[in-house]
Amino acid sequence: MRGPFTVAICGCGSRGLDAYAPFQTAYPEKMKIVAAADPRPERLEKLRALYGVAAERCYPSDEELLAQPRLADVMIIATMDRMHVKDAMAALDKGYHLLLEKPISPDLGECLALREKAHETGRAVVVCHVLRHTRFYAALEDLLRQGAVGRPVTIEASENVAWWHFAHSFVRGNWRRRDTSSPMILQKCCHDMDILRWLASERCVKVQSFGSLDFFRPENAPADAADRCCDCPRRGQCLYDAGTLYLSDPHCGLDVIGPNWPVDVVVTDPTPDKLRQALRTGPYGRCVFRCDNDVADHQTVNLLFASGLTASFTVSAFTERCHRTVKVTGTLGELSGDMAETRLILHRFGQPEEVIDLQKPDGRFSGHGGGDFGVLHSLFDLLASGGTQGLTGIDASVESHVMALAAERSRQQGGQTIDLAAFEQEAIRQCADT
């Protein structure tokens, strides 16, 4: 058996450093981090301390890392949404295989260009659709393939983001604006589009969508609200008071969850004093009604697949828990589940209900429902076998991006139905014209 695959991490934030790098500790025989890039010195310092990467192989930018000759077998690209394609193109030219964070890009033309480049270079480009690598969705898909409900006819799915998570990421945080990151239906839900496509096991042909930014808007601010929570007369009473949320809230307060996500996004290595200071001056201390956010806070998508199978999907900020649900109905039964409960309920028509417990321990499925490590196992298995696509290769991923971006077009056009083949052709024509 060959030794570990060597890896360079481009972007050592929550994903690069906190979600993927720990794979080296768990599976040293599979992965060895040998280079990295990030403009934040404290992130590189942490990476070096934890994983023994040489100082001379830590670079302050993607450009400097990519200016070197190829330093590893694989590059993990975990920079922000709009940097992915530029970095991925350069890395493919250098001969790297890629683990690429989603979304590939909010620009469909760029997604298509990267797919073409991956084909030309013959390198593997695995996109981080981590849900396919969770025990929950893997078991669901397996049951459907075995014909547990006969021929699937409808799929109903929901993503419940949770009010505090939405405020953190999509009102105050990095993914609040379409122009600096992506529309919410792509950013948060390209995973869900990918899962619907995978469960349907056929191409999606049309989508239609409604949704808006309903609540986190200036007109919904209480008349006496200040721009920052620390200056606000409602401090301590408002649901979204940043001081309470990040210091003591049961979902995301430092006192309760410790120095973990999302507190460590507000400030690296958080302490109460460092947090208070960051909330006085940084983006996470702003009033949720007075931010510069513009992404939708709720959206619903209807989808038609090639055989006539229909699906409906809803994403909402306004939920207490952060979880996903799904229900598939078929000609012979129905299958449903809540990802947070890690069990599936199968009802074959005319027979008693079966509850399928997915909680049995299994090393491959640890962490984030198994998805973060699962996608790395899948990548290294793929490379060992000489393949290039795998379960979440670029070809499959681009389909989910076409679905999500068409849904966003529909939402902006008041719910008009979008034909996906025509939508993709339009992007191909635009690429050819530029």
Ligand SMILES: NC(=O)c1ccc[n+]([C@@H]2O[C@H](COP(=O)([O-])OP(=O)(O)OC[C@H]3O[C@@H](n4cnc5c(N)ncnc54)[C@H](O)[C@@H]3O)[C@@H](O)[C@H]2O)c1
């Ligand atoms: N697969 C998933 O389930 C999932 C979950 C969350 C986020 N994501 C995606 O992962 C990506 C990263 O998200 P994150 O939460 O880690 O964000 P993050 O902000 O924590 O990390 C991004 C990192 O990139 C670094 N960076 C900025 N400019 C750089 C440059 N020029 N060169 C190198 N590094 C640079 C930043 O300093 C930061 O450390 C995003 O595209 C996001 O959409 C995917």
